[in-house]
Amino acid sequence: MCGGIEYQDQKIYFPQPGASLPVRLRDGNVTWVTWGRRKDEAIGKFPNGGWARLSSIKSGKWKPWHPRPVLIVANRFMEKDQNNESHWIPLDTSMVIQGLLAERDNELRVYVVTIATPLEYAWIHDRWPRLVRDPNPNFCSGSNNCNYSQISNKRS
Numbered sequence: 001m002c003g004g005i006e007y008q009d010q011k012i013y014f015p016q017p018g019a020s021l022p023v024r025l026r027d028g029n030v031t032w033v034t035w036g037r038r039k040d041e042a043i044g045k046f047p048n049g050g051w052a053r054l055s056s057i058k059s060g061k062w063k064p065w066h067p068r069p070v071l072i073v074a075n076r077f078m079e080k081d082q083n084n085e086s087h088w089i090p091l092d093t094s095m096v097i098q099g100l101l102a103e104r105d106n107e108l109r110v111y112v113v114t115i116a117t118p119l120e121y122a123w124i125h126d127r128w129p130r131l132v133r134d135p136n137p138n139f140c141s142g143s144n145n146c147n148y149s150q151i152s153n154k155r156s
Contacts, residue, residue, distance in 0.1 A: 001051055002112045002129040004078035005097070006088070013078075014050045021110050023099060024071045028136065033070075033101065033110040045104035052100045052111040054130055065102035070110060071134070072097040081124045089121070094137050098130040 004013040007022045012035070020032035036050030052062060074097055076090040091097075098113040117128040 001079065001114060001125050001127040002077050002097070003080050003086075005072070005074040006076050006078075007074050011078075019050075021099065021112075022073050023101070023110055024073050024096070030073060033108055036109055036111050045107060046102055046109045047111075050111055051114045051127065053127070054113055054115050057100060057113065062100060062102065065104055068101045068103075069113075070099040070101045071132070072099040072110065072112065077129055079121070079124045079128070087124055091131065094134055095131045096134045098132045 003015075004011060005021065006012075012019050012021060014035060015038075017038070019035045021035045022030045023033050024030050037044045037046040037048055039048050046065065052067075056062060057067060074091055076088050077097065079087050079089065081087060100111045100113050102109045102111060113130040114127040115130045117124065117126055121128065
């Protein structure tokens with residue numbers, strides 16, 4: 001279900017407090033957005049977890065959070081199997097992870113969009129990040145140096 005990603009030699013895991021994911025902006029730069037919501041956070045404005053099923057998005061369950069599609073850049077992502085063993089899956093440089101940007105009261109969170117796991121990986125987990133072709137592969141990818149900005153979780 002994508003418990004972590006690696007981007008430019010930095011590993012980010014969902015359980016880490018305050019974990020943020022690299023989201024590519026339209027101009028090609030990357031900004032970091034808080035990844036989902038953890039159960040131990042104070043009463044929240046966002047759903048628990050860090051994932052959004054594509055079927056839930058299509059059925060309208062995410063409408064209260066004004067969902068927008070975004071691209072999460074990564075070199076690889078991590079899935080854990082039933083034995084809690086980590087498996088790192090490399091991404092082709094032409095692919096990115098689809099994310100959902102959620103907003104509530106001018107605060108932003110990003111969730112990894114999930115689909116059914118491809119058959120060859122079904123033994124690892126039943127959900128898988130939705131991988132999409134990068135519309136601008138010459139922009140900031142996991143192997144390029146990029147300009148970064150750290151947006152706060154508040155929209156201005």
